Amino acid sequence: MRILVTGGAGFIGSNFIHYWLKTHPGDQVINFDNLTYAGHQESLQDVEGNPNYKFIKGDITDFTIVKNVMSGIDTVVHFAAESHVDRSIIDPLQFVRTNVLGTATLLNAALEAKVKRFHHVSTDEVYGELGSNDPPFTENTPYSPRTPYSASKAGSDHLVRAYFETYGLPVTITNCANNYGPYHDPEKLIPRFITNLLEGQKVPLMGKGENIREWLHVQDHAEAIDLVLQKGKIGETYLIQGEEKTNMEITQMILRILEMGGSMIEYVGHRLGHDFRYAINGDKLKALGWVRKHNIKDELPKIVEWYKQNEWWWKSLKSGRPNIDRSVQQSYEPKH
Ligand SMILES: NC(=O)c1ccc[n+]([C@@H]2O[C@H](COP(=O)([O-])OP(=O)(O)OC[C@H]3O[C@@H](n4cnc5c(N)ncnc54)[C@H](O)[C@@H]3O)[C@@H](O)[C@H]2O)c1
Secondary structure (H helix, E strand, O other), X not given: OEEEEEOOOOHHHHHHHHHHHHHOOOOEEEEEEOOOOOOOHHHHHHHOOOOOEEEEEOOOOOHHHHHHHHOOOOEEEXXXXXXXXXXXXXXXXXXXXXXXXXXXXXHHHHHHOOOOEEEEEEEHHHHOOOOOOOOOEOOOOOOOOOOHHHHHHHHHHHHHHHHHHHHOOOEEEEEEOEEEOOOOOOOOHHHHHHHHHHOOOOEEXXXXXXXXXXXXXXXXXXXXXXXXXXXXXXXXXXXXXXXXXXXXXXXXXXXXXXXXXXXXXXXXXXXXXXXXXXXXXXXXXXXXXXXXXXXXHHHHHHHHHHHHHOHHHHHHHHOOOOOHHHHOEEOOOOOO
């Protein structure tokens, strides 16, 4: 099988490529990525010599190159996106361009190339925020995005569904919780906090750390996508559940692993439109046979160790980058 992975140089995409080459050694994997600030070919340097792996640099909004790349592809797994909520507050149009126009461009090319499956990777953030006692999101929860990031991902999900309904393109969609794992850009919460502490700096925790996220190991995510490709019903969406934790709980776990105390926390304002809680009911995917194999309490020490051992990967990425979160914080009291 020839599988096209868009955004394969990013966090989840690179972990997915590692997973796929290992578990499906007979398949050819084409990684199509335009190497934005979030794309790191270094994450895949160990597979560069693999004859079944090929990297093509290009933009998913460029129909000419996308059409070329799509030729002869059986399955598309679409990760490429602008993915950082804070950046979406600063530059929403870039998110609309990549996430909406880019997805539409891929869908058009996939239709022309008659691919057998177009799998779209999306987020639980499209459903908006939950209060403490609200039931978790299901596949039937109405979309209610509240940030330019989640709105642009919602737009891409709707387009994927429309290409199924209108043209019969064989699509599947997964919407998942926050991922954690190796090769995670140091701009995102867990790697940011780990690397800050490794460098002796405080960690910027929004509000009182009361916001709640679900956390999913990137390997469990890869297995879920693999399962949906094998057993998922065409045209359907599957939610991938993680474990609910407050940001304070995550922060304290990291501090404990590094034997540091609460004095290393710097409390900062919430980002504009900071969603309070996301939670997922993953029963539909579990009915296909998916089981979450990792839990964050056991895995976080390994992730911390990975960042300790792989300074070569993150140090240069971190130096010289502006503090994005400083520009998007506000100081009002949260509603919850
Ligand atoms: N990280 C999470 O916790 C999480 C949770 C839920 C859903 N998702 C979704 O999973 C997908 C992957 O997320 P991630 O965290 O790996 O993202 P990432 O930001 O780490 O990687 C995105 C990749 O896409 C590439 N890219 C960006 N614009 C492109 C363009 N125009 N053309 C080609 N390539 C382009 C980047 O170079 C990068 O390699 C995204 O669609 C995201 O919305 C992520």
